[in-house]
Amino acid sequence: MKKKYLDIVLTMEEQKRIFEEKKKYEYPQAAVIEALKIAQEKRKWISKDVIYAISEILSIPSVYVQEVATFYSQIFLEPVGRNVIRYCDSVVCYVVGYKKILSILEKYLKIKPGQTTIDNKFTLLPICCLGCCDRAPSMMVNEDTYFNLSDKKIVSILESYL
Amino acid sequence: MNKKIRKPESHPLTWRLKKNNSPIWINEYKLKNGYSALKKSLCKMSPVEIIDEIKKSELKGRGGAGFNTGMKWDMVSKSKISKTKYLVCNADEMEPGTFKDRLLMESIPHQLIEGMIIAAFALQVHCAYIFLRGEYIQALKNLKKSIFEAYKMGYLGKNILKTGFSLNIFIHTGAGRYICGEETALLNSLEGKRANPRFKPPFPVEIGLWGKPTCINNVETLSNVPGIISNGHIWYKNLSKSVDSGTKMMGFSGNVNTPGIWELPFGTTAREILEDYANGMKKGFQLKAWQPGGAGTDFLTPQHIDVPMDFENVSKIGSRLGTAVAMAVDNHINMVKLVYNIEKFFSRESCGWCTPCRDGLPWIVKILKSLSKKKGKEGDIELLEELSLSLSFGKTFCAHAPGAMEPLTSAIKYFRIEFERGIKLK
Ligand code: SF4
Numbered sequence: 001m002k003k004k005y006l007d008i009v010l011t012m013e014e015q016k017r018i019f020e021e022k023k024k025y026e027y028p029q030a031a032v033i034e035a036l037k038i039a040q041e042k043r044k045w046i047s048k049d050v051i052y053a054i055s056e057i058l059s060i061p062s063v064y065v066q067e068v069a070t071f072y073s074q075i076f077l078e079p080v081g082r083n084v085i086r087y088c089d090s091v092v093c094y095v096v097g098y099k100k101i102l103s104i105l106e107k108y109l110k111i112k113p114g115q116t117t118i119d120n121k122f123t124l125l126p127i128c129c130l131g132c133c134d135r136a137p138s139m140m141v142n143e144d145t146y147f148n149l150s151d152k153k154i155v156s157i158l159e160s161y162l
Numbered sequence: 163m164n165k166k167i168r169k170p171e172s173h174p175l176t177w178r179l180k181k182n183n184s185p186i187w188i189n190e191y192k193l194k195n196g197y198s199a200l201k202k203s204l205c206k207m208s209p210v211e212i213i214d215e216i217k218k219s220e221l222k223g224r225g226g227a228g229f230n231t232g233m234k235w236d237m238v239s240k241s242k243i244s245k246t247k248y249l250v251c252n253a254d255e256m257e258p259g260t261f262k263d264r265l266l267m268e269s270i271p272h273q274l275i276e277g278m279i280i281a282a283f284a285l286q287v288h289c290a291y292i293f294l295r296g297e298y299i300q301a302l303k304n305l306k307k308s309i310f311e312a313y314k315m316g317y318l319g320k321n322i323l324k325t326g327f328s329l330n331i332f333i334h335t336g337a338g339r340y341i342c343g344e345e346t347a348l349l350n351s352l353e354g355k356r357a358n359p360r361f362k363p364p365f366p367v368e369i370g371l372w373g374k375p376t377c378i379n380n381v382e383t384l385s386n387v388p389g390i391i392s393n394g395h396i397w398y399k400n401l402s403k404s405v406d407s408g409t410k411m412m413g414f415s416g417n418v419n420t421p422g423i424w425e426l427p428f429g430t431t432a433r434e435i436l437e438d439y440a441n442g443m444k445k446g447f448q449l450k451a452w453q454p455g456g457a458g459t460d461f462l463t464p465q466h467i468d469v470p471m472d473f474e475n476v477s478k479i480g481s482r483l484g485t486a487v488a489m490a491v492d493n494h495i496n497m498v499k500l501v502y503n504i505e506k507f508f509s510r511e512s513c514g515w516c517t518p519c520r521d522g523l524p525w526i527v528k529i530l531k532s533l534s535k536k537k538g539k540e541g542d543i544e545l546l547e548e549l550s551l552s553l554s555f556g557k558t559f560c561a562h563a564p565g566a567m568e569p570l571t572s573a574i575k576y577f578r579i580e581f582e583r584g585i586k587l588k
Binding site for chain 2 (some may be wrong): 064
């Protein structure tokens with residue numbers, strides 16, 4: 001009965017990948033962050049069902065999965081847009097003018113940080129220094145990092161995700 | 163002489179790098195003497211000899227704290243708690259203003275891997291992890307490929323170079339929290355928990371990952387190991403112009419002409435880095451203040467710019483070397499607004515474990531916000547000073563809160579007038 005629940009929530013492929021992750025560690029709990037990331041890849045966010053399914057596959061209490069899921073900024077506990085934009089608001093980007101970049105993003109997307117566009121295409125979030133201060137200001141869209149941002153560049157970057 | 167030409171005799175970390183910093187894969191790395199230190203270590207040296215060499219080199223940790231690496235290795239290797247031991251590479255680079263490990267991992271990943279294998283052999287560790295920040299996608303790709311190449315060459319896996327030594331290296335990617343860079347929080351995160359720091363002592367060298375002795379070293383620290391083994395501790399010490407051994411990845415960012423990062427001998431002055439490497443401030447910008455090594459280090463002023471960049475000299479003038487990757491603040495920047503930005507970051511990234519940090523930082527942010535809008539109240543500056551005392555060393559569980567206080571207290575010290583201008587006149 002229990003097994004069935006897991007199978008309904010996570011695909012065989014996802015389960016296989018989580019099993020592979022488990023092998024890297026002495027204790028299965030260590031795979032929980034990666035499991036959450038795997039499950040989030042297609043779904044874009046982590047629902048209660050996924051939390052229970054991961055707790056089942058790793059044989060750990062669901063509250064352990066929940067407390068991890070609520071802690072890390074890359075795990076989303078509510079739906080986000082198809083593309084997640086993370087602009088760097090750290091000190092060097094501040095000095096070279098991330099605020100201008102942010103205002104262009106806000107104007108173009110018509111949302112504030114933390115929000116998702118009505119058409120569900122973009123979510124806007126801040127991020128900690130992306131380690132490219134020599135090419136600041138910078139931002140990430142999904143897994144792609146963009147450097148030396150300028151007004152013009154931003155619009156064409158966003159359009160490439162439409 | 164062009165100061166920027168990298169040579170094997172003077173740039174152990176970066177001499178192999180190509181001009182455009184494109185990655186160096188295994189064949190090129192081997193052609194450029196790569197993995198020869200690994201062969202020397204595993205085939206000609208004993209673990210004790212390797213630890214001894216690292217100890218004599220006086221290599222200090224490059225993550226910011228500057229603890230003697232050889233001593234750390236010695237403690238882990240002598241720990242009797244368990245036969246199973248772990249090596250963890252701290253690659254969770256999130257310190258605002260720091261971008262050195264990213265370059266090392268993206269451009270010369272094999273150097274790190276070679277350093278890790280030598281460290282693991284010296285410590286008799288058979289399982290090592292790279293704790294990589296989740297956003298470093300390119301570093302992840304390059305490290306994965308390099309680890310795969312190293313397995314194929316027989317540098318990883320079972321019976322490495324037929325010496326009977328075995329090692330697996332796994333990459334563990336973080337999920338986005340600054341506090342994971344704190345070594346005990348990193349261990350909790352690696353174990354699949356919330357990244358709250360752990361009580362010290364016991365230190366990770368005794369009780370670390372899953373309760374086993376664990377050696378945690380930064381990317382840059384481990385990348386130094388092959389060079390030291392190949393050329394010896396005397397050569398390594400002589401690279402430096404100061405009491406700290408070797409070279410250091412140092413840089414300047416902000417409104418300078420050519421922001422960047424360079425491998426330089428310890429003791430190079432901040433002025434040299436700013437003027438000769440970063441080519442000075444951009445036209446129309448003047449240096450107003452600078453942070454020597456990341457957002458959690460005290461601000462310094464232009465009068466400090468001739469300081470030799472090393473642990474002792476930077477601390478003598480009231481700051482910390484930190485990651486040694488400096489940031490220039492220019493005359494267009496208001497210090498209150500800048501500190502507001504920094505404290506908002508620290509407040510957002512507090513793990514929430516202890517009250518002074520969890521509640522104190524948002525309070526500080528609130529005051530700074532009103533000061534930055536010129537809506538501050540009489541007594542706000544004194545309140546900030548009082549709060550920063552409550553968040554200083556020893557008052558909180560880890561160094562996050564005291565680190566957050568360094569930019570604040572130093573900004574008030576040097577630029578009090580700007581804070582005073584934030585107070586609304588009645
Ligand atoms: S000082 Fe802050 S980050 Fe460190 S343990 Fe306390 S709450 Fe967490």
